[in-house]
Amino acid sequence: MVVNGNTEIAGLGVFLPEQRVSSVSLMEEINAEKRFGIPHTWVDRKVGITERLMAVAGTLPSDLAYEASIIALERANLSPEHLDLIIYCGIEKDFIEPSTAHVIQKKLGASAVCMDVMNACQGMINGIVTADAMLAVGQAESVLVCSAALTSEVMRHFIH
Numbered sequence: 001m002v003v004n005g006n007t008e009i010a011g012l013g014v015f016l017p018e019q020r021v022s023s024v025s026l027m028e029e030i031n032a033e034k035r036f037g038i039p040h041t042w043v044d045r046k047v048g049i050t051e052r053l054m055a056v057a058g059t060l061p062s063d064l065a066y067e068a069s070i071i072a073l074e075r076a077n078l079s080p081e082h083l084d085l086i087i088y089c090g091i092e093k094d095f096i097e098p099s100t101a102h103v104i105q106k107k108l109g110a111s112a113v114c115m116d117v118m119n120a121c122q123g124m125i126n127g128i129v130t131a132d133a134m135l136a137v138g139q140a141e142s143v144l145v146c147s148a149a150l151t152s153e154v155m156r157h158f159i160h
Helices: 023-029 032-036 042-047 061-076 100-108 123-136 151-159
Strands: 019-022 051-054 085-088 113-116 143-146
Touching (some): 019 023, 023 051, 061 085, 061 100, 085 100, 100 143
Parallel strands (some): 085 143
Antiparallel strands (some): 019 051
């Protein structure tokens, strides 16, 4: 959204899965003591990470991004029909094609232009910069920039 010639973030949204998994249970599951000689409590003691939030198996990046987007749109007092552009910036995608932004567009019931902007850890910053540029040149009035990190699947693959 552009206000007095400046881009403004009108709403932020965060969605976190509810399932909690302890670091000790993950270390036990990979049998860290026997396989690597690392105590099961090592991550808790040395890194300070006692638990993580994990999405239910089968959750797609667009599922998480959609939930966060709904919250952001509500906080911005903006309906999906008023979006001109949706930019998805997560590392993980639902598919190679169509873009994950298109999947989110369909879930929202929007008719906005869609694109994925992916650049590992810099993806979200690149998405915000792209949104700012589109707003500045008048190509859009309302842009949704969203992302998701679905590391749960990486963890499941590593454990099993």
